[in-house]
Amino acid sequence: MPSRTKKNKTIDINFLPRVEGEGALHISLRDGQVAELRLEIFEPPRFFEAFLRGRDSREAPDLTARICGICPVAYQMSTVHAFEHLYGITIDPAVRALRRLYFCGEWIESHALHIHMLAAPDFLGCESVFAMAEQNRYAVERGLRIKKVGNAIVAALGGRSVHPVGACIGGFTRTPSREQMADLREQLLRIRGDAVECVRWVSGFDLPTVNRDIEFVSLSHPGEYPMNEGRIVSSKGIDSPIDDFDQVFEEHQVPYSNALHSMVRERGAYFVGPLARINLNFDRLGKDIQSLARETGIPWPNSNPYTSIVARALEVLYAIDEAVRVIDQYQPPSTPAVRFEMRAGVGRAITEAPRGSLYHFFETDDHGLIRSVRIVPPTSQNQARIESDLREMVPDIVQHPHAAATRMCEIAIRNYDPCISCSTHFLKLEIRKW
């Protein structure tokens, strides 16, 4: 790795490990200034937005799920909601509650995966969860226990945790039995203590302390912590209906980068994900969780992106409590899915995927065949923000030896839990050998 003088230096991470999907980072400095900074995504393009055209809208939830194996529920649900708006469908309140349960399952499994397998090893000086298990098997087993219950919830509603089959426009194809719900409840109560421990564990990590000028964006809902409904809000004053997504944000290409960056119009980079959700919706977490959050000593809201791991752990706990609440109040819907007529129109939806807001837009013809699609995944919304973080870090990075600098960059990127496989919108500029 060439690292000539402090003033002229390059950092290359050719394969970013412990992220979902494949990406690389290239930073080069000339005269102490950043000459180039690229977070490269070399995921092969899969053209979802192109091949979805001409497909039947009823197939769409099964197809968009395939964008991401880690958060298929969010992909299915943004699709389902967009079509329900398009077709003017009103769902049964019990189905709405089941969908919150479905999201709770995905948040629990995805967050537990990220915390224990991808992020925590950084703070404990381990290269992987396997190495971490040799030092602290207890914490790894605790993480696996939590994750397993998240997967069990998704499987109860959809048959399996990766690309589940139960969600459809109008509801679910099957609703869970009371026995299944009782079983899930028991499993959830068994991991609640684990989740509390997990919050304390991650807030004890030696998290870098920074304070950045960040615009946080998430959904917000008057009565509940946001998952699949609400308005778009931000820490700098956005408060708009989901239908105005394109008026609020724009996607564009910048010459130095390989990705479509989503930006707040006339303002710039923004931040989506667990930290944004907690910052903007703290008072909608349960009272217990609010006090536990305060107990960590971290102020909420805060502008330190590295507290994301704590936000993630708090959301695991929220999702456990919310899932138990849904189960306790569960009354099976009169019908699992309502019937609907297909028609020409447009529909938009945002849901909160584990790693942030996920926007879908669909246009259909008279027969319900898809005419056009746009999908804006959380990672493409965070990409400009990640690059800004890295730019701000550069003056500090150059003071460190190469290995430490690499590690600092990786932590900064991993912190966003980027899901590079969600490659609907990523570009590729440079070919790198593995």
Place this chain on the structure above:
Amino acid sequence: MKPRVAVFKFASCDGCQLQFLNAEDELLKLAGQVDFAFFLEARSRALEGPYDIAFVEGSIATPDDARRIIRVREQSRYLITIGACATSGGIQALRNWADVEEYRRAVYPSPEFISTLSTSTPISEHVRVDFEIWGCPVDKNQLLAVVRSLLSKAQPVLPAYSVCMECKRRGNVCVVVARGEPCMGPVTRTGCGALCPSFNRGCYGCFGPSNDLNMASFARLLNQQGVAGDDAVRRLRAINGSMRPWRETADAIADEKK
């Protein structure tokens, strides 16, 4: 010496390699039995080959990946594809019937930056494959069963017959007979546990074609159910659409329509 295992990713969603990490009860034991020498999603340490077993997720969809898979093969004693993308070309093989130039322009504002092949193809079209695990995603238990076979130096075996057999065993009411619902089950490989019919819906073929299928009869069945023309083509051309028996039937229906 523990066998050296590598997990490689090509064009895919990560869901199949995720099944290793979803083996919550077995993962730590497995990590004691094999050495994950290369598994980027799970670890920073990335060791060079040779590898005893390489699990390959994803299809070949870029010129670069077409070269990379050759190096993977050279370094791997036993190469196993995991999932629909690696085994059939996957959902992204829908481009195989399209004008990829038009796709590029439709999705990206600067299409010239996109390096892509005009097709998405299975690993077996590029290198020799020793074993294939089907499914979108692969079933965690099938994946672990294959690993166990290899650890005990036995040839892995997975059933290749139609999922209807499993559906009957589970005692499901047949969605075709009872509800007139179109179902890919009669021509789809078993492995998922007959999930879709258990969820009151027809199978959509995510495990690919079975080895005992009768496409002519299946096409007649679809027709009787009123599934014809584009509708029938869409059902066949989905997650494993480029697999020969399904592809040929879909192409024939599409030609007929013309």
